[in-house]
Amino acid sequence: MKKRVPWLWVLAIGLLLTCAVLAAQDEKVAQLAKEVGGKGWIVYASRGESGTWDLFLMRPDGSARRNITNTPDYEEGGPRFSPDGKKLLYRRFAKGTTINHDLWGFQGNLMIAEPNGAKPVQIGGDREFPWASWSPDGKQIACLAQKEGIQVVDLETKKVIRQLPRKGIYQQLYWSPDGQWFCGVANARMMWTIVRMNAQTGELNVVHEFQSCTPDWFPDSKHIIYPSRPAGQPGNNGYGFTQLWYCDGEGKDAKMIYGEDDYHIYGGALSPDGKYVLFTRCPQDGGGSEKSGAPICVMRMADAPAIAGASKDLRKIHPEAKEATVLQLVEGWEPYWTYAEIGAQK
Amino acid sequence: MKVVLVMTLSLALLLSASCAKKPQTADTGADAKVTTLGSIEVTAQLEEIPGEVRNDPLYDYAHVMKYKVLQVQRGKVDKDTIYVGHYNPAKPRDAIADARVPQIGGNVKQFRVGDVHRMALEVPIDDYYMGGIINKYFGQVNDPIYWAIWTNKVSK
Numbered sequence: 001m002k003k004r005v006p007w008l009w010v011l012a013i014g015l016l017l018t019c020a021v022l023a024a025q026d027e028k029v030a031q032l033a034k035e036v037g038g039k040g041w042i043v044y045a046s047r048g049e050s051g052t053w054d055l056f057l058m059r060p061d062g063s064a065r066r067n068i069t070n071t072p073d074y075e076e077g078g079p080r081f082s083p084d085g086k087k088l089l090y091r092r093f094a095k096g097t098t099i100n101h102d103l104w105g106f107q108g109n110l111m112i113a114e115p116n117g118a119k120p121v122q123i124g125g126d127r128e129f130p131w132a133s134w135s136p137d138g139k140q141i142a143c144l145a146q147k148e149g150i151q152v153v154d155l156e157t158k159k160v161i162r163q164l165p166r167k168g169i170y171q172q173l174y175w176s177p178d179g180q181w182f183c184g185v186a187n188a189r190m191m192w193t194i195v196r197m198n199a200q201t202g203e204l205n206v207v208h209e210f211q212s213c214t215p216d217w218f219p220d221s222k223h224i225i226y227p228s229r230p231a232g233q234p235g236n237n238g239y240g241f242t243q244l245w246y247c248d249g250e251g252k253d254a255k256m257i258y259g260e261d262d263y264h265i266y267g268g269a270l271s272p273d274g275k276y277v278l279f280t281r282c283p284q285d286g287g288g289s290e291k292s293g294a295p296i297c298v299m300r301m302a303d304a305p306a307i308a309g310a311s312k313d314l315r316k317i318h319p320e321a322k323e324a325t326v327l328q329l330v331e332g333w334e335p336y337w338t339y340a341e342i343g344a345q346k
Numbered sequence: 347m348k349v350v351l352v353m354t355l356s357l358a359l360l361l362s363a364s365c366a367k368k369p370q371t372a373d374t375g376a377d378a379k380v381t382t383l384g385s386i387e388v389t390a391q392l393e394e395i396p397g398e399v400r401n402d403p404l405y406d407y408a409h410v411m412k413y414k415v416l417q418v419q420r421g422k423v424d425k426d427t428i429y430v431g432h433y434n435p436a437k438p439r440d441a442i443a444d445a446r447v448p449q450i451g452g453n454v455k456q457f458r459v460g461d462v463h464r465m466a467l468e469v470p471i472d473d474y475y476m477g478g479i480i481n482k483y484f485g486q487v488n489d490p491i492y493w494a495i496w497t498n499k500v501s502k
Binding site: 100102103106107146147166168170171187188189190191192285286 | 404405406407445446472473474475476477478479480481484485
C-alpha cells in the first residue's frame with residue numbers, strides 16, 4: 001500500500017498538468033476567437049437545412065452564422081468576395097450535382113450577387129466562364145477554358161478583352177490582387193504543379209512541384225498559399241497527408257503553415273491583411289466537396305509553422321513547428337474572407 | 347448414311363470456319379466509333395508505358411505512352427513513333443467515360459507493352475483534355491502528345 005502512494009501522486013499531478021495545459025490551450029483559442037470576431041465576414045459553402053449546398057456568412061469567430069442563398073432547388077459553392085467586398089461570385093449547380101473537388105470550376109453556372117447573397121444574377125450559360133476569378137478592380141474576371149486558354153472577360157459587356165495560352169494550367173486559376181499574375185495548377189515537368197503566370201506576357205514559372213493544388217494569393221501578391229502532400233510520408237499507408245504551405249511567387253522559401261497527421265488540409269485562404277489563415281481539415285483527401293465539407297479553421301499566420309495533435313510523423317519532419325492554436329468552426333468548403341462590412345441581412 | 351455423315355462433317359467444318367473467322371473480323375479493331383471519332387486514326391503497337399499506371403479513385407489523369415505506328419487509316423501522322431495520352435489507363439476503356447471526359451472509350455481492357463491498338467486520336471492533347479497528365483517524356487521529347495478518344499485492341 002505504501003508503495004502505491006507515490007504513483008497516485010504522479011498520476012494526480014499528471015492529470016492536473018494535463019488539465020492545466022488543456023485549459024491554457026482553451027484560453028489561447030478563446031483569445032484568438034475574441035481577436036478575429038469583429039474582423040469582417042467569412043463566406044463558405046455548407047449543407048443547408050434542405051440538404052443541398054448553400055452559401056453561408058459568419059463572423060470569423062463562428063458567430064452570426066446565416067444562410068444567404070437558401071435554395072433547396074440548387075447547390076452552390078466556390079464563393080469569393082470581390083477585392084472591395086462589394087460583390088460575391090460563386091457557382092450554382094443543378095440540384096443533386098456531386099460537386100467534384102477538381103471539376104467544380106467547370107461545373108454549373110457562374111453567379112454574381114451582393115456580398116450578402118442578395119440579387120443573384122446568372123452570368124452566361126451552363127459551364128460558361130469556368131474558374132472565374134476577380135480582377136483587382138472587380139470589373140473583369142479571368143477564366144480558364146480548354147481550347148481558349150485564359151480569357152479576361154469584361155463583366156459589363158461579357159466580351160473577351162484578351163486571351164493567353166493556358167500553357168498546361170488545368171484548374172484553379174486565381175488572379176493576384178495587384179493584377180500582375182495568375183496562379184494555377186498545371187502539367188509542367190509533372191502534374192499537380194503550382195505555377196505562376198505573368199498576366200501580361202503569359203510567361204510561366206514553376207512555384208511548387210508534386211501533389212499540390214488549390215493555390216491562392218497572399219494579399220501582397222508576392223506569396224502563394226497551397227495545400228501539398230509531400231513525398232515520403234509513412235502515414236496513410238505511404239499515401240501521406242496534405243498540409244498547408246506557402247512560398248514566394250518564384251517558388252522560393254517554401255514553408256509549412258499547418259499540418260496534422262490523419263487530416264488533409266485544404267481550402268487555404270488568407271485574411272485581407274494576411275495576418276490570419278483559413279483552412280479546412282478533412283480526414284479524407286480531396287477536401288470533402290463530394291460529401292459535406294470539413295471543419296473550417298482559423299489560425300494566426302504568426303503561429304506558423306504549427307502542428308496539431310500527436311502527429312508523430314509530421315513532428316519528426318518539422319521539429320521547429322509550434323503547437324497549433326486553431327479556432328475550429330463549422331463544417332464547410334472553400335471559405336473566403338473579407339474585412340468589408342456586408343450590411344443588413346438579405 | 348454416308349451422305350448424312352459427309353453433310354454433318356461439312357456443316358461442322360463450315361461452322362468452325364465461320365467461328366474462326368469471327369476473331370479475324372475483330373482483329374483489325376475497326377468499329378463504328380474508332381473509324382469516325384477524332385481526326386486521326388492509326389493502328390499502332392504499344393512500345394512503352396513509362397512509370398506506374400496508377401489506379402487512383404480520387405484523382406483522374408492521362409498517362410502518356412509510346413507507340414510505333416503501323417498504319418495510318420485517317421488523318422496525317424508524320425512520324426513512326428507517337429506519344430499518346432490515355433485517360434485513367436488503369437480502367438477498362440468501356441468504363442472510362444465520365445463527367446470530365448464523356449466521349450471516350452474502346453474495348454481495350456488493360457494496357458500491355460507489345461499490344462497493338464487501333465485508335466481514334468486528336469492532337470494536341472491540351473486542346474481536347476484538361477486535367478493532370480503523367481508525361482515521363484516531358485523535356486526529352488518535343489513531339490506533340492496525341493489524345494486517345496477510342497482505343498480498340500487488334501489481335502496479331
